[in-house]
Amino acid sequence: MRKLFIIGLIALAIPATAFTRTPLPPGGNGTLSIREARGVVSLYARGSMTGRLNGRITITDPKPYDSKRAIVYGATRTIYRNEKTTVFQGKNLRFRAIGSLFQVRAEGKAIFISALARGRVTLDGAGDVSANIFYDGVFSLNDEEYRSLPDEPDTFDLVASPSG
16 A cells, blocks of 8 residues: 555656756846847847847746736737647737746837846847848847847857846
8 A cells, every 4th residue: 555655746746846946046036128130039038028020929927827928019920839829820920928937928020128127038030141130139238238149059048147
């Protein structure tokens, strides 16, 4: 009987560990500003994220049944992947994800994003010398100087700068 009880506990513990989320970095909210980006911007953060773009935006809400919802305007096509993930496509897409943990992936061009949040951001610019695309946009993290989006995917922590 004890063996069955232990096996049952292990069977319950395995699925619970499979659904653990990546923890957010410690600290307060950081700031992110992206201007005229071309490529992919992925945010996994809790806070306030707003933006617009031409292309596709994928929003994943880990808690789809709470009162916090992401809002998207201007979609010409909407694809519901599952109860947590929705893909929006169109020109002049505008979005707002405020007050909860969201995963936002923006792909396309003319990407403008402002965020006051805590989490992680992955940037991948689409500049290509062979296609004569030299400008892939700029970003500023925590009020630093603007710089070009990286040509290879690069991840940054979106947290407040340590004051000193």
